[in-house]
Amino acid sequence: MKEMTIKECYDVFGGDYNAVLSRLMTEGLVKKFLLKFPQDGSYDLLIKSLDEGNYEEAFRAAHTIKGICQNLGIESLLASVSPLTEELRDGKGNFSSELLDKVKEDYRAAVSAVNTIDV
Numbered sequence: 001m002k003e004m005t006i007k008e009c010y011d012v013f014g015g016d017y018n019a020v021l022s023r024l025m026t027e028g029l030v031k032k033f034l035l036k037f038p039q040d041g042s043y044d045l046l047i048k049s050l051d052e053g054n055y056e057e058a059f060r061a062a063h064t065i066k067g068i069c070q071n072l073g074i075e076s077l078l079a080s081v082s083p084l085t086e087e088l089r090d091g092k093g094n095f096s097s098e099l100l101d102k103v104k105e106d107y108r109a110a111v112s113a114v115n116t117i118d119v
Helices: 006-010 017-024 027-041 043-053 053-072 074-087 097-114
Strands: none
Touching: 006 027, 006 053, 006 097, 017 027, 017 053, 027 053, 027 074, 027 097, 043 053, 053 074, 074 097
């Protein structure tokens, strides 16, 4: 994938670049926090916790991802992780594997887009 601008990256994952820019005030801050997204350990913790059957920890990880997506405007991942978060809220592990697959797909797409930002 070719290098992208931050705005092009937002187009890939359906984010509202201008809304994020208005919250964070400068493109430099948007870029700074967006580039940190792939290093956040919440996704790995979500997958590990689900594999281990630790649904309370999985809920916390999903909830963290949801918050990051809201703050950074990563709309495609927000749209899939939000219902997964709600399914995990009771801590009993009643969640849709199809929904988890969608979260995985959206996460990979978001990270891939972020990793192509022209630094």
